[in-house]
Amino acid sequence: MSTQSGITASKELLDSFKSLSSEPLIIKISDDNTELVTDSKLGAVSSGKEHLSSAFESVNAHLKESFPSPAYVVIPVDPTADDYVFISFIPDSAPIRSKMLYASTKNTLLTSLGSNKFSKSNSFAWTELEELTYEYYQKVISATNNDDVLSKDEKMLNELNTLQTLSLAGSTSSFKRELASMHSPSPSPSIHGPGNDNILYKFDSSLQEEFQSLSKNADTNKLITFNIDSASEVIKLTTSENGIALDSLLDSLAKANPVARPQYSIYNFYRGKYAFIYSCPSNSKVKDRMLYAASKVSLIHYLKTLLSEDSLTIDKSIEVGDLDEIELSELTVETEAATPSSVSSASSAGAGSGVGRQGLKFSKPKGPRRR
Incomplete structure (x- = not known):
């Protein structure tokens, strides 16, 4: 996540890290959510070949007592060479606020401790106690170039390079790959479905057909909703309806998403103009939040390219948490401003007072946005 919490590393933590020799360091956010502090500088562990095994055993036992509380873990591999294992441990069952703060x-x-000290191959984002073992660590290292032995969760992490949008080379797990869309801002407009080089997942055939028909329904208040099926690795059509009036939009979006999970939508709010809507309810699973966020930018680029071929546009990109945060006025104003009759009436009204057509201004109210 690119948003920063404003929490800083305490002097105590920085001093503890500088003096690390072989013992693991567990880091947590202080109770008042202002500083990163040392939760525990665990005692000395076995040396030699048994060093890492003993360190993971000690960390697992300590975090088990406070599970599912999140934490960061630093395990020295070779302190003299500035080589450490870094683990961002954020359990799925932890409170939402805690998960967001730690993420x-x-x-x-990492910046405070020194990003050069944490190599990509030794930096991880784990969610289960079972992962905090030396055996699992060995499996991860050996699986770097062998996807066949990855678990379902590991394969998901392999496709979520934007889990943490960090500038640090060592800030992501060795499982993850970068999305091509991060480097290629203009995805191919082929309607036969984006490949891995453009969008994280492919479209199903029904959704492809709906995208193909957008130009034929450019003035019908069409609403298309679709979501990501991570199990089948496909972006699937949920609903497609014509004649959805603006005052019925929220009800239609809610009806299309009864389980309140993240959702993508395209809404034709005026002739030839579309809005891309991404909603992410507050009770959504963290993995779903990250998956949808990772795919959003590429989808918008793809749709803009596709629609431009028929002189259509995505005029609005709306991102909200719960659906009731959508400001319908953002779409209403655009409609009124673009309606010839509205402009004509306003011009006539201003003619007697010296206000010309060019003097028309439309205020666009902006409600609060949750990020």
Whole structure:
């Protein structure tokens, strides 16, 4: 996540890290959510070949007592060579606020400790106690070039390079790959479905057909909703309806998403103009939030390219949490401003007072946005 929490590393933590020799260091956010502090500088562990095994055993036992509380873990591999294992441990069952705080503070922590000390192959983002073992660590290292032995969760992580949008080379797990869309801002407009070089997942055939028909329904208040099926690795059509009036939009979006998970939508709010809507309810699973966020930018680029071929546009890109945060006025104003009759009436009204057509201004109210 690119948003930063504003939490800083304490002097105590920085001093503890500088003095690390072989013992693991567990880091947490202080109770008042202002500093990163040392939760525990565990005692000395076995040396030699048993060093890492003993360190992971000690960390697992300590975090088990406070599970599912999140934490960061630093395990020295060779302190003299500035080589450490870094683990961002954020359990799925932890409170949402805690998960978001830890995810948005990771960048600050790595920068404070020194990003050059944490190689890509030794930096991880794990969610289960079973992963905090030396055996699992060995499996991860050996699986770097062998996807066949990855678990379902590991394969998902392999496709979520934007889990943490960090500038640090060592800030992401060795499982993850970068999305091509991060480097290629203009995805191919082929309607036969984006390949891996453009969008994280492919479209199903029904959704492809709906995208093909957009130019034929450019003035019908068409609403298309679609979501990501991570199990089948496909972006699937959920609903497609014509004649959805603006005052019925929220009800239609809610009806299309009864389980309140993240959702993408395209809404034709005026002739030839579309809005891309991404909603992410507050009770959504963290993995779903990250997956949808990772795919959003590429989808918008793809759709803009596709629609431009028929002189259509995505005029609005709306991102909200819960659906009731959508400001319908953002679409209403655009409609009124673009309606010839509205402009004509306003011009006539201003003719007697010296206000010309060029003097028309439309205020666009902006409601609060949750990021």
